[in-house]
Amino acid sequence: MKNKVINTIKKYKLIEKGDNVLVGVSGGPDSMALLYILYEIRDYINFNLYVAHVNHGVRGKEADRDEEFVKKVCSKLDIPFYSKKVDMEEFAKKNRLSQEEAGRKIRYSFFREIIKKLGKGKIAVAHNKNDQAETLLMRFIRGTGIDGLKGMDYINGDIIRPLLDVERKEIESFLENSGIKARIDKTNLKPIYKRNKIRLELIPYIRENFNENIINTLFRTSTIMKVESDFLENYSKKIQNEVLKNKGKNEVSIDRDKFLEQHIAIKNRILRNCIENIKGNLKGIEEKHISDMITLIKEGSTGKRIDLPNNLIIRISYDTIIIEKKKKSNKKKELYYTVKINGITEVEDFGFEISTKVLHKDDFKMESKNKFIKYFDYDKIKDNLYIRNRKPGDIFKPLGMRGRKKLKDFFIDEKIPREKRDLIPLLVDKENILWVIGYRISEQYKITNKTKRILVVEYKNNKEELHE
Structure with missing residues (x-):
């Protein structure tokens, strides 16, 4: 020995x-x-x-x-x-x-x-x-x-x-x-x-x-896996050097067109390597984050961005992918997270978390009238669920109303101070607002006699109450 x-x-x-x-x-x-x-x-x-x-x-x-x-x-x-x-x-x-x-x-x-x-x-x-x-x-x-x-x-x-x-x-x-x-x-x-x-x-x-x-x-x-992994890592770094436009301490920029030419396995490694270059490790970065980044890059819409864990963002600027640390700014703090279904989504930068679970109607029982626990018709949800803050032109159909109204008008009706409106998280799907968290859910997603599956969503704020 x-x-x-x-x-x-x-x-x-x-x-x-x-x-x-x-x-x-x-x-x-x-x-x-x-x-x-x-x-x-x-x-x-x-x-x-x-x-x-x-x-x-x-x-x-x-x-x-x-x-x-x-x-x-x-x-x-x-x-x-x-x-x-x-x-x-x-x-x-x-x-x-x-x-x-x-x-x-x-x-x-x-x-x-x-x-x-x-x-x-x-x-x-x-x-x-x-x-x-x-x-x-x-x-x-x-x-x-x-x-x-x-x-x-x-x-x-x-x-x-x-x-x-x-x-x-x-x-x-x-x-x-x-x-x-x-x-x-x-x-x-x-x-x-x-x-x-x-x-x-x-x-x-x-x-x-x-x-x-x-x-x-x-x-x-x-x-065997080490040999394969080492080869892929070395090859990925070679390709990374070819697609990189700029590499700084707090920011990496990548040529979008060259990046999209690569195999998905190489794309994943390049993104992980770029994140590690900026923050020193991959703690908090999951496969879902990488997948969302790939989707954002494919769509290629200038100005679109995703907030990542640990104060990082990825955004698109024309033909360039930019991964960077968030910059301190007087502008409103952008919020955009994909919500996990049957799991917990931690929104670290805003100090709260969203937990979700899907139940069959036969297993469902109204547990609470807590304003931070809401119930939705799961089969009406279109594509993924997201947490974001308001955007210009947002429209909402509050529970109990027949028509829609501008989110801005809803905030005015609720007497929400202007300086707090950007801090209120919204639960949305691909098309509509499901819940102005802490206030009202949408009429379009309420539970009815025809509902088969129910989505239970709970908001927990680790810092302070959303509103009095």
Whole structure:
């Protein structure tokens, strides 16, 4: 096993002479194996070794014993030891994260604090071949593309994974033969997290009923997907350079005609790369956002735009596609979001969210007279639903009225101050206004005796009430 790890390190240049290597050690079998192997191979590669441990504060005295265990091992091996105790559950609630996400964020934040103190360095984590298989299954179940199915990389920025070619059974054998003790986190033996369920229930089921060598099969799949993904990414960047008109810190402009000549897979990658160039990551960007961007570009209407998460927009200006950070302006703040059906649409820039669900009339029961929960005849909706603010010439048919009226006149009748009118969100489809949120729904979309399916829409404002 040691030779296998050395070969991995050399092949992917994970550790080089003089490196500062910080090992994340929980005290469990995988991280203890990684610690001892790196400790031993310093005879072959001269580098500096450090250990970091995070006590997540979840398992009480057991977690404290884990911390003390790792500390004693480091003292015995004469390795500098860093530790931090946190309340992971509180952090998860405060930041609206799952416990797994919260733990990951806390750990890497702490690791990078240490690396910063050291001046520079690499973070070694104990992900192995089994972890890679679990990751692929998790991503496949959640929904992913080629990039997701390539799994974890041997090196990703400042993170290195020396054990990625090693199976868990090899790790267990190494520890037993070397007489190395490890702590067992009993929560890992319970199917309480998604990854645990995959490890403890799904993979054993696949092994027994379909493929006893599923770990290596998935690992080979990840290797194949990485080759495909790397080719597509490199090719996409080549094409991106050809279609780019301008690339700045806060803005990217693309030749629309050249862009439209490309295959859809290349278009998607170019858009993702442009967003990543501007904001540094793709957090919050989903397949739906990319799809909406493609649709906007195809339509090619000058002046049309879409608001994206994290203060980004895409807009069309004649033969140019522009992706940019929103500029501060005295003009009204534009609002345009596609609404998810049977889901939640977060309108981050305006501080509210829209949740929707479709019910059959036999399953429907009027739950509330809350002015921010409304009901519509789902089969009357044309194309997609959107949230936007008012536009010149908007016309609305308020519930209870036979005729239509200008939205401007409706606002006047409701005595809504002029300065607030642009801030009132409208729920619309391709042709009409369904709901002036906080005020009135449309007569055209009301529930009748002929209604078969009902759309329930709820507005939640995270900042303040829409109106008194």
